[in-house]
Amino acid sequence: MVAETDVVVIGGGMAGVTAAHHLVAYREVVVLEREDQLAQHTTGRSAAVYLENYGGLLNRALTIASRPFLDDPGDLADAPLLEACGALDVVPEESVAEATALAAEGTRLVPSIRLVDQAEALALHPAVRPEHVAAAIWEPEASAMDVMALHQAFVRGAHAGGAAFHRGAEAVQLEPTDDGWLVTTPNATWHAAAVVNAAGAWGDVVAERAGVRPVGLVPMRRTAFTCAAPPEAAGWPLLHANYAPGPCYLKPETGDQLLGSLADETPSDPVDARPEELDIAIAIDRLTTLTNLEIRHVRTSWAGLRTFAPDRDPVIGWDDELPGFCWMVGQGGTGIQTAVAAGATVAGIVTGSGVPQEVQDLGATEAAFSPLRLRT
Ligand SMILES: Cc1cc2nc3c(=O)[nH]c(=O)nc-3n(C[C@H](O)[C@H](O)[C@H](O)COP(=O)(O)OP(=O)(O)OC[C@H]3O[C@@H](n4cnc5c(N)ncnc54)[C@H](O)[C@@H]3O)c2cc1C
Known part of the structure; x- marks a missing residue:
């Protein structure tokens, strides 16, 4: 029938x-x-994560236009779906000129973002090792999403x-x-x-x-893991790095937990993606080089496919x-x-x-x- x-x-x-x-x-x-x-x-x-200063124009437009509902979903959800945490994208000395141009371009659609100097970046995220940050792009309205x-x-x-x-x-x-x-x-x-x-x-x-x-x-595998957070992590923003020691990010989660990733993009067939131990090891190496964190134990790990058009x-x-x-x-x-x-x-x-x-x-x-x- x-x-x-x-x-x-x-x-x-x-x-x-x-x-x-x-x-x-x-x-x-x-x-x-x-x-x-x-x-x-x-x-x-x-x-x-909710980041307005991310991706191409179409993604930025859809992200920004989604915000009113995320702030107030009415009777479709019991609470707002965003919780502001801010995002800090750290850059080394040799990339400051490039980051300055990117931040200026980003303010066209996201006026609240700005370039901060090393002192302000370290005040915003005290765990970052000073040698890895000369400046940073600060997105104060970046949020965690439910x-x-x-x-x-x-x-x-x-x-x-x-x-x-x-x-x-x-x-x-x-x-x-x-x-x-x-x-x-x-x-x-x-x-x-x-x-x-x-x-x-x-x-x-x-x-x-x-x-x-x-x-x-093209589906691209990305790997993530969680680990215990030190008590002071509660006030940290999302931390992102694109340059040395290699792409990675670290997000404070609710409770006593951090989420880390090496921001990998490994082409894959469409499958039920699984995390590779090596990718988790690389992520931990980069994050412990970028910050003074010690990561001794992985609580959970997973991978998923981010799928891109050409x-x-x-x-x-x-x-x-x-x-x-x-x-x-x-x-x-x-x-x-x-x-x-x-x-x-x-x-x-x-x-x-x-x-x-x-x-x-x-x-x-x-x-x-x-x-x-x-x-x-
Ligand atoms: C580690 C990681 C971090 C990410 N972080 C963020 C983030 O911070 N912010 C953000 O916005 N995005 C993030 N993303 C991306 C985001 O998760 C994806 O863009 C989004 O989930 C894609 O949703 P989808 O519905 O297209 O795909 P899916 O959730 O994969 O849904 C597709 C569904 O189609 C079903 N399906 C396939 N074929 C058939 C069929 N023939 N018949 C019936 N059903 C079928 C599948 O079973 C599947 O359930 C992240 C992704 C990963 C992996």
Whole structure:
């Protein structure tokens, strides 16, 4: 038997649930998630950081436009989804000129960021060894995010609007029809006018199953771990380094814990990513070189796939080759902080109202989001 709906969303990570939440006011929606639980892949493995001064223009626009909801999610969450911590991006002497230019450029969209000198950087993060910081870019409004509460808010909103969620429901076959798509899982088939491909690292796999040309997504593994924090870490900001002793970051978590990463980007097949011991060892080496921390014991470690389009911008929009196939992929390292506005954007594109005005006002256009930019 074939069930009817308006839109089938493939993927129950952050991209899929925000798409569903923003679409339910206008369309009947079915969400298909292959795993038995939602958010099992990249969404459940992030560092949970909100940074406005990060990534290209599209990511910055979506991040900034997402902020009002994150500050006040109304009755979809019990508390604000952001908690300010600030972020300090330290730079060595030889890179100060480059950082000065980056900070100046960054203030166009994020006026609160500024370059601080060594003394102020060390006051903001006393654990950093002075030899590794000549200056730093300071983003005072950077925040920690409650990722699961945000995901749950979208699920709650989508449910309230009538969306149906099917877990353990892999879209194994996608077949174009005269007026839409037939999407088949091992247990059921849906007919819908449109499909939203929010399958994360599997975005190109889903496209191939639909007979749609892939856009060239590259999943990149990133590894993270947690360890005990010294008592004074409670007031520390997020610490990030891009230069010597090598890329790494350190985030104070709630309680007595720190989250560390070597900010790795290792190309991968779309798989259930696992952490490599060597990557954790490198991360610890860099962080203990950059700071005076001692890290003797790793509490937990994990890895997830940050999936990028070739130009590292998000891909949101209709495919040009087969009607009714809408892409929502390539969220890379910002799929949580951009999720609110990305969901509104995909809903605007699917319903024909286009990219929301608040996103356009920040310089992001439908053409810039479109997969057509990647077709040669
Ligand atoms: C270590 C790490 C740190 C990060 N830190 C941050 C951060 O601080 N801030 C931030 O904004 N972002 C961060 N990110 C990135 C962020 O987590 C991702 O951009 C985001 O989670 C992507 O969400 P998604 O829904 O696209 O992918 P996923 O969460 O992977 O969801 C895709 C879903 O599609 C399902 N699926 C695939 N194929 C099918 C199919 N055929 N049928 C049905 N279902 C299917 C999968 O099972 C999966 O559940 C980080 C990522 C990592 C790994």
